[in-house]
Amino acid sequence: MTTMESLIGLVNRIQRACTVLGDYGGGTGSNAFNSLWEALPTVAVVGGQSSGKSSVLESIVGRDFLPRGSGIVTRRPLVLQLHKTDDGTEEYAEFLHLPKRQFTDFALVRKEIQDETDRITGKNKQISPVPIHLSIYSPNVVNLTLIDLPGLTKVAVEGQPETIAEDIESMVRTYVDKPNCIILAISPANQDIATSDAIKLAKDVDPTGERTFGVLTKLDLMDKGTNALEVLEGRSYRLQHPWVGIVNRSQADINKNVDMMLARRKEREYFDTSPDYGHLASKMGSEYLAKLLSKHLESVIRTRIPSILSLINKSIEELERELDRMGRPVAVDAGAQLYTILEMCRAFDKIFKEHLDGGRPGGDRIYGVFDNQLPAALKKLPFDRHLSLQSVKKIVSEADGYQPHLIAPEQGYRRLIEGALGYFRGPAEASVDAVHYVLKELVRKSISETEELKRFPSLQVELAAAANSSLEKFREESKKSVIRLVDMESAYLTAEFFRKLPQEMERPVTNNKNQTASPSPATLDQYGDGHFRRIASNVSAYINMVADTLRNTIPKACVYCQVRQAKLALLNYFYSQISKREGKQLGQLLDEDPALMDRRLECAKRLELYKKARDEIDAVAWLSNRHIALIMETPVDALIKGEHESPPRWKKSTVVFVLGGPGSGKGTQCANLVKHFSYTHFSAGDLLRAEIKSGSQFGAMIQSMIAEGRIVPSEITVKLLCKAMEESGNDKFLIDGFPRNEENRIVFENVAKIEPAFVLFFDCPEDELERRIMSRNQGREDDNIETIKKRFKVFVESTLPIISYYESKGKLRKINAAKPSEEVFEAVKVLFAS
């Protein structure tokens, strides 16, 4: 494969993939994806109606295959990919939309273009931007891709929509506007160039003429005695590239079905023998035009590859970020759905607890209830009114009945205290309610902060309902508890306090020399106001004492019944109910917004496209330039070239592939195995790192791929492995960290032609792998958290399918690698001993 073929072929393959995914440029709006199509260099064929556009294309191809007729014949862009095949091979055409059918009859190709156009546009002469892809394989073409666009027109004729002229122009503009588009502007020589639709448009979008190739058709139809030298020699309208003149088949030749090859020869003769154009003959004609375009296209592609790659890499990053934000698609089986729901509940619960325990704001508001609201509410209780002189007299008198008390009003005290204690119920209940509302608000906040829940509105609603109903139950319990605390205060008054009361009342008032100054006030003022004031003051002192107690015990009850329960059992009821649900009901909980599901699908498809495109570019850019053979002329190369007399020894070797996540202990266990068994160990990663160190010209590329956690092109790794096996002299190998992906496996199978005896898989959870790598300390550039994440992702996406592949072939030997190294080795040893 030459570089030119591979570069144009590369763009062809990417273009086809773009079309399959609906990327043919023109995406707008904030949700639009980067268009890869737009970044690819293309040649767009532009011309007015009857400019000879179709004839130019048919001359380039050397076949009649385009629809003909009056009016707008090309109504969808036709992406025409020409592939040169070996001389003597049969020509055939293939459509992207009919991948399994090869057309050898080009009349049928024409019919299929018409039919496929009608399939999208209907027969009413509408146009559509959705391209048709046609590949033609022929020994008579050069490798080239051209996009045939609808012919520019000026007025709508019978059956055409009124806006047709503007519609066509704007469609053509979507192509020629792009800086990567090479414009093939077709103008008929028998019209004044100043009136050419194609040149007018090209001048508008490419004023310097850098990307425009002017083609002058119908030179043979010019008035006798005139010629097109002014244009062809660039004097009438100057372009950066030379003008090319074309002589199309005459209508008579078309009617007579004159063979295109004959037409090409006639065209050549025309220029060779033309008195006007003879001096330009070598740079005229459709064959020359095709070669010129092919060469130019290839050089443009070459210069654009770095920017295409950077667009691809940027798009991959953006898409991966978006996919991460959207989360993975919902599993379809009930078990996995239940697991997904429980995982999300756990994530929510974690955030909720962080709010309560600190780390996230909000939990402090509960302390605010106890520290501010409760004391303030206690202070505001109407004890002044309850213990006013009048009220105390009334309550005490009523409690005494017809017999007034003799010493202390026991019943009066009790009634006054019980009455006052009743007031504590209000602040106690209010504290419970306040804590409840804080908790409720934290549930709401935690749900909205749980990233994983964002895409599941139904689950959010259910989770909120379940959490709130639990909080409601905790509130009831909490209320019962705080009311009980208040009631307990009423149920038993502190005797100690009352015992002190008579002494207080009878204690004589002493002067500062400790002598009795006057009789006890109690004796003087048995039933006077002073007596009742003292009672009020005593009761007030008791109530204050109780208030102090409740100020401490109410928060304890609230925390015990509400906060602690919320932390322990907020979702317990939900968990017990959810596990009883059937698959369909679980699915309903996980019903995502359909727009989000569509977007995820779109993103995933785009991501696949970009990754494939990147791999294609990597392969072409690094492998088609034959450097590999130069840096590593290995027995593999010799074998491929058929130069080896007898196959190398390693061709009959025993190979054990050793796979597992990064850090799973592959290297550690291989080192152990080598000590006990006669195997030679090769780590694909080590061989690649050695290749970097060796100063090889691929070093920089390998290094940047490893730093990105990406997998190096298989041809390189396989050649390094084969070279190492050849040089080892052994015939039993442990190959560690290989095959990493499907491509690794296939290339190894094709080149080394060895099937592994078995595949050792070290199974270990990701968090343990991360811990091990982060403490490996071997100075590896890829042992950093950012690259580790990427390596895990590549392992899951690319290596796990390989593991499944070998499992399906009965070749997998799975080892629990999460255990200590010695135990892992005991399990491994058994496999090799047998």
Ligand SMILES: Nc1ncnc2c1ncn2[C@@H]1O[C@H](COP(=O)(O)OP(=O)(O)OP(=O)(O)O)[C@@H](O)[C@H]1O
């Ligand atoms: N069973 C084990 N328990 C704990 N630590 C281990 C165990 N096996 C290996 N390790 C340690 O974990 C780190 C990674 O191990 P090792 O280099 O063998 O993994 P690896 O699979 O070859 O990694 P990579 O694919 O990144 O090359 C090393 O520091 C090693 O000492």
Ligand SMILES: Nc1ccn([C@H]2C[C@H](O)[C@@H](COP(=O)(O)O)O2)c(=O)n1
């Ligand atoms: N088959 C392979 C093996 C390794 N690499 C590259 C990419 C890896 O991240 C890196 C380190 O490998 P490890 O030592 O962790 O096995 O080497 C690859 O591209 N292809």
